[in-house]
Amino acid sequence: MDTLKKNSRGLIPAILLMAACSTTGHAADAHVDAQAAPQPKPAIVVLGDSLSAEYGLPRDTGWVYLLRDRLAKERFDYSVANSSISGDTTSGGRARLTAVLARIKPAVVIVELGANDALRGVPLATTETNLRDIVAESQAAHAKVLLIGMYVPPNYGPDYTQKFHAVYERVAKDKNVPLVPFLLAGIADKPSLFQADQIHPTVQAQPLLLDNVWPSLKPLLGAGAAH
Incomplete structure (x- = not known):
């Protein structure tokens, strides 16, 4: 010392x-x-429900995961963040969107919500308002938006089925965003491509879901800069 x-x-x-x-x-x-x-890759966020959250599927087999491989194969340098929750509604997606946008700052937001609204009897006006708000907030955050439409089962009646799908068409037109008319196109009438609940597609169906999304998503992808 x-x-x-x-x-x-x-x-x-x-x-x-x-x-x-x-x-x-x-x-x-x-x-x-x-x-x-290096600059971080621009991100694609999928804001969806169980159809995008790999419900009942082995991990890393859903269409959102397959999207990563498609992007790499097509030489688009994007990351993919799956922000889908089984059972989610448009209200749930709307409530958590602000945090998702702040955390990830996506270049593209894919909105796959609404089916659970129909299953729970949510008024069509509420579903439409929520979808409009989700699209508007995403656009305000400088993200491009892709809206994925749905049809409800025919047992709801043809009138409700058409009115439900028309919600997506109106939102897409009014907000000037591309629309995938029906995520389950080409498999909805094939029971073998659904799990035992006859609601959620199997592993074998996942590439077909991606094929339904890709043609509308690809034009939104460029050098990675959002508009």
């Missing part, structure tokens, strides 16, 4: 000098790293 006190006048400046050199070196390194650091 006495030795330390005796040398303290010499040690303190030396320590400060070492700290200063160390700080300067880190600052230079940080500057170099900042210059060399």
Whole structure:
């Protein structure tokens, strides 16, 4: 301790000098790293329900996961964030969208919601308002939007079925966003492509779902910059 006190006048400046050199070196390194650091990939967010959340499927087999492979194959440098929750409604999607946009800052938002609204008897006007708000908020965050439409089972009656689908058509037209008319097109009449509940598609159906989405999604993909 006495030795330390005796040398303290010499040690303190030396320590400060070492700290200063160390700080300067880190600052230079940080500057170099900042210059060399690659920019993050633009992100695609899928805001959906169980049809996009791999309900009843082995992990990493749903159409959203397959989208990552399609993007790589087609040489689009995007990441994909699956923000889908089984059982979610348009109200649920609307409620959590703000946090999703703030966290991920997507270039593209794919909206796959509404089927559970019909199953729960949510008024069509409520579903339409929620979809409009979801699209508008996404656009305000400078994201391009792709809306995925749905039809309800025929036992709801042809009149309700048409009115339900018309909601998607109106929102897409009024908000000037592309529409995938029906996610389950080409498989809805094939029971073998559905799980035992006859609601959720099987693993074998997932590439077909992606094929339904891809033609409308691809034109939204460019160098990665959102409009």
